[in-house]
Amino acid sequence: MSKKEWPLWEIFIRGQHGLNHRHVGSLHAPDAEMAINNARDVYTRRKEGVSIWAVKSTDITASAPSEKGPLFDPAESKVYRHPTFFDIPDEVGHM
Amino acid sequence: MYAQMVKSEGMKSLEDMSPEERAFQERIDRGEKIEPKEWMPEGYRKTLIRQIGQHAHSEIVGQLPEGNWITRAPTLERKAILLAKVQDEAGHGLYLYSAAETLGVSRDELMEKLHSGAMKYSSIFNYPTLTWADMGAVGWLVDGAAIMNQVPLQRTSYGPYSRAMIRICKEESFHQRQGYAIMMKMAQGTPEQKEMAQDALNRFWYPALMMFGPSDKDSVHSAQSMAWKIKMNTNDELRQKFVDETVPQAEYLGLTVPDETLKWNDERGHYDFAQPDWEEFFEVLKGNGPCNRERLEARRNAWEQGAWFRDGLTAYAEKSAARRAAALAAE
Amino acid sequence: MTALADISAQETAARPDDPHLADAELKPAFFDWLCRMGDNTLILGHRLSEWCGHGPVLEEDIALANTALDLIGHTQMWLGLAAEVEDKGRSADDLAFLRDAMKFRNAKLVELPNGDMALTLMREFLFDAWHFEMLTALAKSGSPRVAEIAAKALKEVSYHLERTSDLIVRLGDGTEESHHRMQDALDRLWPYTGELFTADAVDEAMAKVGIAPVLADLQAAWERNVNEVLDEATLRKPETRFDVHQGGKQGRHTEHLGYILAEMQFLQRAYPGASW
Numbered sequence: 001m002s003k004k005e006w007p008l009w010e011i012f013i014r015g016q017h018g019l020n021h022r023h024v025g026s027l028h029a030p031d032a033e034m035a036i037n038n039a040r041d042v043y044t045r046r047k048e049g050v051s052i053w054a055v056k057s058t059d060i061t062a063s064a065p066s067e068k069g070p071l072f073d074p075a076e077s078k079v080y081r082h083p084t085f086f087d088i089p090d091e092v093g094h095m
Numbered sequence: 096m097y098a099q100m101v102k103s104e105g106m107k108s109l110e111d112m113s114p115e116e117r118a119f120q121e122r123i124d125r126g127e128k129i130e131p132k133e134w135m136p137e138g139y140r141k142t143l144i145r146q147i148g149q150h151a152h153s154e155i156v157g158q159l160p161e162g163n164w165i166t167r168a169p170t171l172e173r174k175a176i177l178l179a180k181v182q183d184e185a186g187h188g189l190y191l192y193s194a195a196e197t198l199g200v201s202r203d204e205l206m207e208k209l210h211s212g213a214m215k216y217s218s219i220f221n222y223p224t225l226t227w228a229d230m231g232a233v234g235w236l237v238d239g240a241a242i243m244n245q246v247p248l249q250r251t252s253y254g255p256y257s258r259a260m261i262r263i264c265k266e267e268s269f270h271q272r273q274g275y276a277i278m279m280k281m282a283q284g285t286p287e288q289k290e291m292a293q294d295a296l297n298r299f300w301y302p303a304l305m306m307f308g309p310s311d312k313d314s315v316h317s318a319q320s321m322a323w324k325i326k327m328n329t330n331d332e333l334r335q336k337f338v339d340e341t342v343p344q345a346e347y348l349g350l351t352v353p354d355e356t357l358k359w360n361d362e363r364g365h366y367d368f369a370q371p372d373w374e375e376f377f378e379v380l381k382g383n384g385p386c387n388r389e390r391l392e393a394r395r396n397a398w399e400q401g402a403w404f405r406d407g408l409t410a411y412a413e414k415s416a417a418r419r420a421a422a423l424a425a426e
Numbered sequence: 427m428t429a430l431a432d433i434s435a436q437e438t439a440a441r442p443d444d445p446h447l448a449d450a451e452l453k454p455a456f457f458d459w460l461c462r463m464g465d466n467t468l469i470l471g472h473r474l475s476e477w478c479g480h481g482p483v484l485e486e487d488i489a490l491a492n493t494a495l496d497l498i499g500h501t502q503m504w505l506g507l508a509a510e511v512e513d514k515g516r517s518a519d520d521l522a523f524l525r526d527a528m529k530f531r532n533a534k535l536v537e538l539p540n541g542d543m544a545l546t547l548m549r550e551f552l553f554d555a556w557h558f559e560m561l562t563a564l565a566k567s568g569s570p571r572v573a574e575i576a577a578k579a580l581k582e583v584s585y586h587l588e589r590t591s592d593l594i595v596r597l598g599d600g601t602e603e604s605h606h607r608m609q610d611a612l613d614r615l616w617p618y619t620g621e622l623f624t625a626d627a628v629d630e631a632m633a634k635v636g637i638a639p640v641l642a643d644l645q646a647a648w649e650r651n652v653n654e655v656l657d658e659a660t661l662r663k664p665e666t667r668f669d670v671h672q673g674g675k676q677g678r679h680t681e682h683l684g685y686i687l688a689e690m691q692f693l694q695r696a697y698p699g700a701s702w
Contacts, residue, residue: 001105004409006483007204028202030405035493036598037589042186046349053400056377062132084492092264092347095239158479158487165475166686169693169702170519171468171505174475175498181478182491189484227693227702277702321627394479401482404543404597407604411596 009035010060012053021037021053029054097217097241099308100380101326101359102144106319106402131197138322139183140198145214146325152209152216154188160224167269169227173277177230180270187263194255210395215415219306222298223382228281228288232295236303236341236367242267243337244307247327256325269376275344282348289349294343297353301371305333309373323387338366409426434666442570445510446637453629457512458531459638462628462675464504465532467579468522470553471497473540473684474584475597482543489589493550496582503575505683523694527683534674535618537683544597544607549615551590556622559644568636591655598659605660613664620669623685626676 012021022041029035035054081086090092116136122129160383168174192202208214219237223351224230249260281292310316320326337367338357345352352397354369358376378384446452474494480486505518516524533555540546561583564576597604612623621698625633625641632638693702 004406006405008193008202025190026196027189028483029418030408030596033592034408034412037592038485038489040585041492042189042485045492060132084186089201089517092275092344095268095275095344155479155484162479165478166472166689169523169700171498171522172500172519173702174526175495175502178478178491178495178498182488182495185484185487185491187480190482191490204609240541280702283695286701287697312486321530378678384493397480401486401544403601403603403607404482404486407597407600408593409600413601 007037008028008057009054010057011035012055013037013039014051015045015047016050024058033072041053096308097157097244097306098146098149099215099217099306101142101146101316102322103138103316103319103325105322106315106322107192108328111165111355119391120322123322128253128257128371130254138319139325142320142323143256143325144198144200145194147191147198147256147259148200148205148208148214148319151191151195151205152186152214153182153220156209156220157237158184158188158223159390159393160220161230163224164227164230167227170232175341176273178410180234180273181272183266187259187266189258190262191256194253194259197255206398210391210398212382215380216390218379218384219302220390221386222377225298225343226291226295227410228278228291228295229299231274231281231292231391232299234270234272234273235278235344236296236299237306238267238270239341240306240337242271244328246315250324251328252324252342261292278348278350282350288404293349293350300353301375304334304337304371305373305376305379307331307337309376322354335365338368342366393406430523434498442574444569444570444571446635447571447591452631452635453511453513453612455628456637457508458628459632459651460504460508460511461529461531462533464501464508464518464521464532464603465530466553466557467497467500467684469530469532469552469686471495471501472690473536473538474546474550476540476680477546484516486540486543487566490546490555492604493586496579499577500575500582503578505573507575519694523691524597527679527687528677529680530677530683530687531675532679532683533621534671535611535615535641536623537674537680537686538615538618539682541611544604545614547590547597548608548611551594551655552619553651554587554590554616554646555663556619556644557583558651560639563639563644567638570595572637589650591651594661595659598656603660610662613666616664616668617666617670621672621674622666624669624672628675663696 008026009029009031009032010026011026012022014021024039025034027038027042029038034055036052039052044052054081105117109120112120113239115134119129119134119139122164129139139260144279158181161177161184164179165174165178168177192205195205196202205214209216219240224233225241242264245260245264249264251257274389281288283289284292309330311330317326319331321329342352342357356367358367359365360367380387388402433574446456471494474490474497477490478487478494480488501522502518505521509516509521510517535549538545538549558580561576561580565573565580567573568577594608598608599605623641623645629638630640633640653663658666671680693700
């Protein structure tokens, strides 16, 4: 049994053409450097040209309701992650 | 769906509520989102932890029946697609645990509850995947059933849960379609492949119907959860919707849904269909399904055998922080 | 599956001319060498994919799957080109799923069982450090088709190496237990690394026509990199020979490969000719 839990980090990402960093989600990591590495794998699927911030969740002071979370596209090369990669005949209906 | 039989705290009428509770309910009724640090009734918080936690557990236990076939996928492309899909499930688990953590419970605590059996995961993942066609059936039926529930949950009242659901739904649609694409190949393939496809449908049809849980039209728990907008539809509504959408898809494949009573009801505008064996469902929940033991053991092993890895990385982080502090002090 | 077909059609149209593909004399060695590249990534990708759902923590589970996905992607490119060079109507899938162990050309290092995370990460690190040097050289290959694949793969492999180097340092210099596990893994894997640098006639033929580097030339950079990481990780480089276990790339494997293939090729073998 692990004695110490890895702290939670909030991840902010600025995409290649984005202006600002945006919150994309959270993850666990033992320190900030690993939080950034993990964020590359978890939240960018290693898309190039992104800038990542990791902030310890406990260091965030929050006001009341926040903005709606953004969505991130998976890496372009993994085309099968996109639903339209799979040809479903029209007769089958919406899926 | 991935959270079944979630007990909610007792339901109160608006008049019986405290002013705080009433204001809270009115915010929900107006369609406002509740955010982590805002006041919420203890029952709302506890119910959500149970529900989101169960959903998260289902995602990571759900990696196992499909992960089972990654090393046996029949082509390089199928291997990559399946691996990406099972990886997504780990990601979905991660998003959901994070949402639960905003309610004041840690991921490790939730993990421990999964491992001790104090928290459940969806009954569906206690069924084995026996042939490659099961990768099709799981994507098509299991992810299909999950989507029925997850799409409306994007509008749930709790902000972090809603946002996790939006992200998950976006990724989940590829899952169902990849499953159906496998089924199409199999159903149009050799006689053996078609036999595998039919067999997979036979084995997964009723377990998929069970995913929605028993009828809850008279349940007080469900009524409270629906008032809180953490449950958006009754189990029966979702099950009906699933059957109505899935039957034509099975027909297109040329496969037979294993239900002799299945019939379109013109008057209702829905299919009539047979209920699954609810005795079996409760037995599976109690731990007597075909794979309960294997699934939990696999999760426990991963966690216990990974302890040195997590601890090693923690120790390094502490050492390097101390080294940095010492270097700073020496300047 | 239209999307992928479209993409590969576009890629075919844009492909550079490569005279090496038409060189009949070169063909057997070129084919063999491409299988080495593709089989290394196929088998290591397979091993890493075994972790999916069983990782020590969710973030690592996801990261390992990403690496495995990259390697499977590289396999499709290398074995795809191998099939094209061979020109006998076989596909990358035919090569992956219908060759027996003696026709597999991967180094023994990558087929070794996963063991614990220490063994898995150390195996990947030792391979990544070679893979990085190899692809860096291949990106400047005299064969435009090889250079194209190498350039694509190199971006991903640079990250693989960065990630495993970091983890080797952290776990080596972590707890006493993690240190011991990493040292054990290193001691055990070290004798398999020499195969990556030992050239045979195939490697020499590739180097001679300027498709691939002279393997021994990669060794110095590899050692520098590995030493640096091991030092920082407080791990001791083994004094044993590093080239004890060889033969994988000539098709003489460990007992483990047969089991991998039995699993991996099961469907294609049980239902010959079926389409999936």
